[in-house]
Amino acid sequence: MATKAVPAIKCTDLTKVFGQRKALDKASFELPQGAFLSIFGPNGAGKTTLLRILSTLARPSSGKAQVLGHDLIEKPGDIRAYIGLISHKPLLYLDLTAEENLLLTAKLYGVENPEQRVSELLATVELTSRRHDIVRTFSRGMTQRVSIARALVHSPQVIFLDEPYSGLDPHAVRIFDDLLQKIRLQGVEQRDGVGVEQGDGVGVPLFAEAKSGTPTPSPCSTPTPSPCSTPTPSLCSTPSPRTFCMVSHDMQKGLALATHLLLLERGKVVLFAEKDQVDPEEFVHLYHKSVGMGVA
Amino acid sequence: MSNKTSKLDALALPFLIIGGVLIIFAFVFNFTVTPMALGDIEVPEPAMIGGKIVTTTLLLSQKIFFYHMPVAVISMVALAFTAAYGIMFLRTRNTKYDIRAQTATEMSLVFVSMTMVSGVAWTRHDWGAWWVWEPRLITYLILMLMVIAYFILRTAVSDPERRATYSSVFGIIVAVNAPISFMITRLVPSTHPVVFRSDSGLPPLMLIPLLLTILGFSLIAFALFRQRVRARQMEEQVESLKLRLDDLRG
Amino acid sequence: MSKKNDAQQMSATYKKPSTFQHYKILLGKDLRREFRTREMLTSMGIYTVLVLVIFGIALMQAPEKVDILQMAGGLFWAIIVFTSLLGLNRSFSYEKEDGALEGILLVPLDRSVIFLSKLTANLLFLLIVEIIAVPLFYIFFLSGLPMHPTLPWALLPLLVGTIGIAGVGTLLATITINTRGKDVLLALLFVPLIVPLLYACVSATTLAITGSPTLMDAYVPALALAIGYDVIMILVSWVLYDFVVSA
Numbered sequence: 001m002a003t004k005a006v007p008a009i010k011c012t013d014l015t016k017v018f019g020q021r022k023a024l025d026k027a028s029f030e031l032p033q034g035a036f037l038s039i040f041g042p043n044g045a046g047k048t049t050l051l052r053i054l055s056t057l058a059r060p061s062s063g064k065a066q067v068l069g070h071d072l073i074e075k076p077g078d079i080r081a082y083i084g085l086i087s088h089k090p091l092l093y094l095d096l097t098a099e100e101n102l103l104l105t106a107k108l109y110g111v112e113n114p115e116q117r118v119s120e121l122l123a124t125v126e127l128t129s130r131r132h133d134i135v136r137t138f139s140r141g142m143t144q145r146v147s148i149a150r151a152l153v154h155s156p157q158v159i160f161l162d163e164p165y166s167g168l169d170p171h172a173v174r175i176f177d178d179l180l181q182k183i184r185l186q187g188v189e190q191r192d193g194v195g196v197e198q199g200d201g202v203g204v205p206l207f208a209e210a211k212s213g214t215p216t217p218s219p220c221s222t223p224t225p226s227p228c229s230t231p232t233p234s235l236c237s238t239p240s241p242r243t244f245c246m247v248s249h250d251m252q253k254g255l256a257l258a259t260h261l262l263l264l265e266r267g268k269v270v271l272f273a274e275k276d277q278v279d280p281e282e283f284v285h286l287y288h289k290s291v292g293m294g295v296a
Numbered sequence: 297m298s299n300k301t302s303k304l305d306a307l308a309l310p311f312l313i314i315g316g317v318l319i320i321f322a323f324v325f326n327f328t329v330t331p332m333a334l335g336d337i338e339v340p341e342p343a344m345i346g347g348k349i350v351t352t353t354l355l356l357s358q359k360i361f362f363y364h365m366p367v368a369v370i371s372m373v374a375l376a377f378t379a380a381y382g383i384m385f386l387r388t389r390n391t392k393y394d395i396r397a398q399t400a401t402e403m404s405l406v407f408v409s410m411t412m413v414s415g416v417a418w419t420r421h422d423w424g425a426w427w428v429w430e431p432r433l434i435t436y437l438i439l440m441l442m443v444i445a446y447f448i449l450r451t452a453v454s455d456p457e458r459r460a461t462y463s464s465v466f467g468i469i470v471a472v473n474a475p476i477s478f479m480i481t482r483l484v485p486s487t488h489p490v491v492f493r494s495d496s497g498l499p500p501l502m503l504i505p506l507l508l509t510i511l512g513f514s515l516i517a518f519a520l521f522r523q524r525v526r527a528r529q530m531e532e533q534v535e536s537l538k539l540r541l542d543d544l545r546g
Numbered sequence: 547m548s549k550k551n552d553a554q555q556m557s558a559t560y561k562k563p564s565t566f567q568h569y570k571i572l573l574g575k576d577l578r579r580e581f582r583t584r585e586m587l588t589s590m591g592i593y594t595v596l597v598l599v600i601f602g603i604a605l606m607q608a609p610e611k612v613d614i615l616q617m618a619g620g621l622f623w624a625i626i627v628f629t630s631l632l633g634l635n636r637s638f639s640y641e642k643e644d645g646a647l648e649g650i651l652l653v654p655l656d657r658s659v660i661f662l663s664k665l666t667a668n669l670l671f672l673l674i675v676e677i678i679a680v681p682l683f684y685i686f687f688l689s690g691l692p693m694h695p696t697l698p699w700a701l702l703p704l705l706v707g708t709i710g711i712a713g714v715g716t717l718l719a720t721i722t723i724n725t726r727g728k729d730v731l732l733a734l735l736f737v738p739l740i741v742p743l744l745y746a747c748v749s750a751t752t753l754a755i756t757g758s759p760t761l762m763d764a765y766v767p768a769l770a771l772a773i774g775y776d777v778i779m780i781l782v783s784w785v786l787y788d789f790v791v792s793a
Contacts (some may be wrong), residue, residue, distance in 0.1 A: 021456075021539070078654070434745070441737075458793045469739065472778065481745055
């Protein structure tokens, strides 16, 4: 059994080569659980490749990658149950209803009592009234909300975000931010075998009753008999805090949300550090420099 | 990427020459020493033999068999290599196998085209029609179409890794399909008379040019294969040098 | 019990579904989607009627004496091949449309289940279209002709052939969905690969329709070879599918 020190993501010399092109070049970093990693870099720096490898949609050419202590390359199947992906593509069947899409995913992941979980998720993303509508009729923002619910159906411990803001209008961005904040502060229930070391079986509800419209609803404000009775979010996020890994072109969003920063350039890790240890201005400068190089 | 020329590459040119010489020798042998299948007869005027009108041209058309059969065999062997390299690619994800699979399929295309040309020529003289829906020709026609489809598939996929994966899978499928189509077209009864030629038990004087031609074409196919692979590897090296140059400039 | 308590109770329970359950869930998804949009069924059905009309016009000038029974098997198989091409092209377009397939790939499941469920769905849709096509074909081309009692035997090669078409077609459609000019490319890859099956099935179908006196002598080997094709090609496609769908 893994201990609490197990990193959420650990990459060692992760390389993706095809032919002569190196999409990733010996990328190494270690991200602790509960962190929010923002990945920056110019186009073609390997951001999406890294995210696709970590979310088991692509295979690296060499190097090692572990998520929650599980080897991604040897046994990608083991880790898929614990990761979620929110992409700029909704990953949904547009001709199925919101509820059908979520039920499909819930059943595939083997969530027990899927109907209940799906109603809960629909409430969280504030789509209960539209649950029986076909996703094709939804606006971009609504589709994205279903997509978030989809990614959370199995209560993943590591969530990957691939350009989640692209194509969203300001209103949808705000709702998305709220949701992100919400799921960040909430714990993940325990499952066997993954790098969480915590007391037995105290499941924390995935979503404490969400109040719609509140800008940053904290689960601590709800009167649930959960460990969330202290005002500090860090305690709320036990037993296992979620880890986030985001690729976004939105510099400000990325910096605001992040606890850790990763700058990629031509597949190489230029910088990986905790946000507190990096001077934001310096980082922005570094970023612009590498973007400039990517263009040239 | 290694810069050195492998031993196999060094053999390419000699093999090409030896192969050519063998084929020319077999060609001469075929027309001078090898007897005719129906016996060594001259038919200056059209004559009836065994209920068929026979001319010298018709009799000589059987000589096509000595080229048709070897190129057909080699096109099949090349396809087997496509599949083998395809499997190796899927196992290792090493581009070098994709290059080889692609090149092997090119060899298959060259030889299957030669098979078609010789087959049609033979049909024309043996049955008096340019095309007959006969098992051998159907097999090679669809084989040729599949090999052409392989290359169209390659050009239709832009992502190199995906292209290599798809073409490996398709190459394997084609190689599995080819013997099936060979069997089905021969074993399924059709309303057309199926012409089975028992090619076994050829007299030695016929066997010699046949084997020599097979050997000669094999050597040529191998030489062409090595040269193409080498050319592709060099292209890749140029690409990688370009990339490195870009890096240094950046 | 309050809602929150329920949530708390269910939150810890996950049970990995069996491969067969995954198969059922994915197949259910395809069927539900199709019966809602009727995208494939409508287009394939109308297309079948159109090809029948074209054949009717094309054969209109043929003299009465032409033995349509000898040609019927071949004509019918031409319809099946063209129609299935149309349906197979559709069967993956919605998987790709908004990354839905990627959503499935994120789930821990045996990826060849995707192949089997898709194959089954395509097979069912093709069979439904054939249920329309067979009587129409009979009415348009064969009614009024003396039929041989062996005619029902033509349904067996139809089933065997459709299984093979669905199997090979599902693999190839997964490939061509990621290519440029996917519709044409599917035809280019699919038709040559299917020729051996077509050859055997046309032969068996024609024998059944014409009621040849030596029926069983030729029918059985033709059908057996078609089944052999199905088994080998579907096995190979099944083994290779993981590579294709993950690429």
